[in-house]
Amino acid sequence: MSGSVIPSSVRRIAVLGAGHVGPVIARIALDAGFExxxxxxxxxxxxxxxxxxxxxxxxxRWAADAVRTADLVVLSIPLHRFxxxxxxxxxxxxxxxxxxxxxxxxGVVAMFQDQxxxxxxxxxxxxxxxxxxxxxxxxxxxxxDDGRRPAGSLDRHAIGVAGDDSNAANVVGExxxxxxxxxxxxxxxxxxxxxxxxxxxxxxVLTRSEFERAMHTPxxxx
Amino acid sequence: MTASTAETPRExxxxxxxxPLVLGLDTFGDHEHDAEDRPLSHAQTIxxxxxxxxxxxxxxxxxxxxxxxxxxxxxxxxxxxxxAAIAARTKRIHVGSAVTVLSSxxxxxxxxxxxxxNAVSNGRAEVVLGRGSSIDSFPxxxxxxxxxEELFEEKVNLFAELLKGxxxxxxxxxxxxxxxxxxxxxTEAGPFRTWIxxxxxxxxxxxxxxxxxxxxxxxxxxxxxxxxxxxxxxxQALEKFGREPLPxxxxxxGHVAETDEKALEEFWPRWLHIITKMSKVxxxxxxxxxxxxxxxxxxxxxxxxxxxxxxxxxxxxLKTLGANRFDLKFGMPGLSPDSLMRNIELYGTKVxxxxxxxxxxxxxxxx
Numbered sequence: 001m002s003g004s005v006i007p008s009s010v011r012r013i014a015v016l017g018a019g020h021v022g023p024v025i026a027r028i029a030l031d032a033g034f035e036x037x038x039x040x041x042x043x044x045x046x047x048x049x050x051x052x053x054x055x056x057x058x059x060x061r062w063a064a065d066a067v068r069t070a071d072l073v074v075l076s077i078p079l080h081r082f083x084x085x086x087x088x089x090x091x092x093x094x095x096x097x098x099x100x101x102x103x104x105x106x107g108v109v110a111m112f113q114d115q116x117x118x119x120x121x122x123x124x125x126x127x128x129x130x131x132x133x134x135x136x137x138x139x140x141x142x143x144x145d146d147g148r149r150p151a152g153s154l155d156r157h158a159i160g161v162a163g164d165d166s167n168a169a170n171v172v173g174e175x176x177x178x179x180x181x182x183x184x185x186x187x188x189x190x191x192x193x194x195x196x197x198x199x200x201x202x203x204x205v206l207t208r209s210e211f212e213r214a215m216h217t218p219x220x221x222x
Numbered sequence: 223m224t225a226s227t228a229e230t231p232r233e234x235x236x237x238x239x240x241x242p243l244v245l246g247l248d249t250f251g252d253h254e255h256d257a258e259d260r261p262l263s264h265a266q267t268i269x270x271x272x273x274x275x276x277x278x279x280x281x282x283x284x285x286x287x288x289x290x291x292x293x294x295x296x297x298x299x300x301x302x303x304x305x306a307a308i309a310a311r312t313k314r315i316h317v318g319s320a321v322t323v324l325s326s327x328x329x330x331x332x333x334x335x336x337x338x339x340n341a342v343s344n345g346r347a348e349v350v351l352g353r354g355s356s357i358d359s360f361p362x363x364x365x366x367x368x369x370x371e372e373l374f375e376e377k378v379n380l381f382a383e384l385l386k387g388x389x390x391x392x393x394x395x396x397x398x399x400x401x402x403x404x405x406x407x408x409t410e411a412g413p414f415r416t417w418i419x420x421x422x423x424x425x426x427x428x429x430x431x432x433x434x435x436x437x438x439x440x441x442x443x444x445x446x447x448x449x450x451x452x453x454x455x456x457x458q459a460l461e462k463f464g465r466e467p468l469p470x471x472x473x474x475x476g477h478v479a480e481t482d483e484k485a486l487e488e489f490w491p492r493w494l495h496i497i498t499k500m501s502k503v504x505x506x507x508x509x510x511x512x513x514x515x516x517x518x519x520x521x522x523x524x525x526x527x528x529x530x531x532x533x534x535x536x537x538x539x540l541k542t543l544g545a546n547r548f549d550l551k552f553g554m555p556g557l558s559p560d561s562l563m564r565n566i567e568l569y570g571t572k573v574x575x576x577x578x579x580x581x582x583x584x585x586x587x588x589x
Binding site: 214 | 357360366367368369370371421422423424425428443444445448451452454455458459462501503504505506507513521
């Protein structure tokens, strides 16, 4: 985690990955007033039409360019591509890990097979020069858009934020709040295990109190 | 629902669709139970699906699709054989897959089977290619799930070559090359209609346009309206690639009965059972009655209720999405043959005419 610059507040967000999840996150971040760039591993020209139509206002860029100017990078690439990602790309950055690992549905990725580690701990161990926060992974992308509510709404939904660096977790929590969800801060990346597939809140759309109740169900031991 | 707003959603989606309205039914060969809730044999379920396809034609359904599956809940791995049986007993209805899991199949065999179905049915075959959100075919045929994107990309590429007709020369990484090979049976009147099933990835939409395949939006959770930009993206991508507009379809699950209450009562326990089972495999939380009600409502992806309720929801979403086709995925493991046959009958005799009426009304000012 050495050398990461944790911004006091976030203005620019880079989203890596333009599959099912990335474009939704990019769009709702833009709606919340952030400057948003999106990138894949390839040429941004190939994304231009998609950004124009599906997320107008989001800028398609080369990954390195998008990351360089970003205060926060959202990692939403297919997890099995992560081992091929160069950690240097994300050095010094605050990174939100929105990826999920679930071998029965996605295939086995050897790097993530260690049951003692949550998947975001594996990501952090590889991204030694970044600060990794696990978030935006537990609500299905189908609901991320429509699930947003203004602050104070009784039916506002919760999104978990897990990280070892509490300052960084708070910064991500503020982003989640601006996007339209109640951030529920979990103490550590290890505690982020409850946000994973198989955990009690994965794939569920819950209010903060429902989320906190579900968290303490004994179903999952870390 | 926003059907009455001045700006018609069909315009927002990229202009009114120029294609005729097509209303179809899809099944996954959902394992049926008898009236006493005892499971029927796989064989009986398959024979029942043939009868369902025949009834669909009799009551005026335009398309009957069967989705490939490989589990006890959905014992339907050879959908094309069942489609051929239906084709042999029908004259008018189109028959096709919903979907064919191309990633774990051989594109040459898929082409041959559907070209054969097209011959048997006198040109009524269609194929919907998907990556398949059902994952069971991968271990069965020795494919690695981690490769599914690469597999799909490469196999779609070969399939597009095969559809052009004539000897094929093709090279890829995951399948042996073809060198000036004649692949039979040749189609009589050009390629059969091919769709790509898209679940939520804009890059898949662009890929469908790139190959000149029609777009089938598989909307199985969340708000159908969020797919609206995809219709626009599809039409703009077709234009960019110098292609003419192509049909846009919607595939969503549902159930029709005489009343809303009856439809919900029949469907909910079956749905809860199967989604709970899926939750365990996929690692997501078990659905609640509340999340179910959300999906049944106007913002959700389940089309369940009386003919009027379902017709209103279909018409509204077709307009919103600028789509010309809707395929209702009917059935759910555990439902009885009686309930399924009634669903088909109500869909054909009540829902379809009502959707046509609703869409004709809403387009009248332009006529």
